[in-house]
Amino acid sequence: MxxxxxxxxxxxxxxxxxxxxxxxxxxxxxxxxxxxxxxxxxxxxxxxxxxxxxxxxxxxxxxxxxxxxxSGRGQHLDESDLYPDVRPALAGLRKLGVRVVLAGNQTARAGELLRGLDLPADLVATSGEWGVAKPSPEFFARVTEAAEAAPDRTVYVGDHPAYDLFPAKEAGLRTAHLRRGPWGYLWADDPAVVKAADWRIDSLTQLAAIVAD
Structure with missing residues (x-):
């Protein structure tokens, strides 16, 4: 489960x-x-x-x-920066009773901007706030702590094999590789990615069916 x-x-x-x-x-x-x-x-x-x-x-x-x-030319993030499946996917998972955590390699300022979007998530954290970054084991130890669930009941979703998929798998987490962005598209069919991914998805909305199964 x-x-x-x-x-x-x-x-x-x-x-x-x-x-x-x-x-x-x-x-x-x-x-x-x-x-x-x-x-x-x-x-x-x-x-x-x-x-x-x-x-x-x-x-x-x-x-x-x-x-x-x-200089006043710092980071900016608003609704137009989100992929269109983000809000419906996260909201759908929350309705299913799933804890939703956002945790990536971003600055502390990016964390503030993400929280300002009021996404349907239980926790938003960044490497800048944690002081550790992917792909280090320390980052994924923090992920496991933030998940508040056993590793085999936690899924890490990402596009980058070396920064998301492989280290999450080594940490004992379940993994979903997303075919999106340069890394997601380029490495989607790599044999190592296929072997390491518990699931391979093209849209975040597919995660609800994974939870239901």
Whole structure:
């Protein structure tokens, strides 16, 4: 029986269009350039922030975030950034009695913005708030604690094999790989992903049927 479902955030709940466009504007380069470099990092199975360091070698990402906030060009998140299946999927799971947790690699500010959207979730947490980030085992230990359920009764949902699927599986959680975003589409049929995923989904609304089964 599934008691808790924990969701990754970027490209699982939230589209990254605005995120990368804002970085392009901050760096003063075409948005297409950043998109192409993120795609290249995806294909090479590298961290997406490597795309920024290709543009500005040695960039301190945390310092850049602070500089953007100080200049009034910091993070922004509103309803238009959500994928259309997010609210109905989360609300449907809550009606089934499932605990819903949002936990991904985001800044503390992103956590504030997510909570401001008043999503149907029991808890919203970010790596910036926890002080640990995916794919570290410490992050998934915090996920297990936040789930308030046994690992085999908890599902972690995400698009990225190396940051979501594999470490969640190693932590003993059930896993659902979402075919969405660059990583989700690129790695969807990889044999390692197929083997590690308890479920493979194309929409978050499919999770209700998984819980019902």
């Amino acid at each position: 599934i008691e808790t479902i924990v969701f990754d955030v970027g490209e699982t709940l939230v589209r990254d269009d605005r995120h990368w466009a804002s970085w392009a504007d901050w760096l003063g380069i075409p948005r297409h350039t950043v998109s192409a470099l993120v795609g290249a990092a995806t294909v090479q199975d590298r961290d997406d922030t490597d795309a920024l360091r290709l543009i500005r070698p040695g960039m301190d990402i945390a310092e850049a975030y602070r500089a953007r906030e100080a």
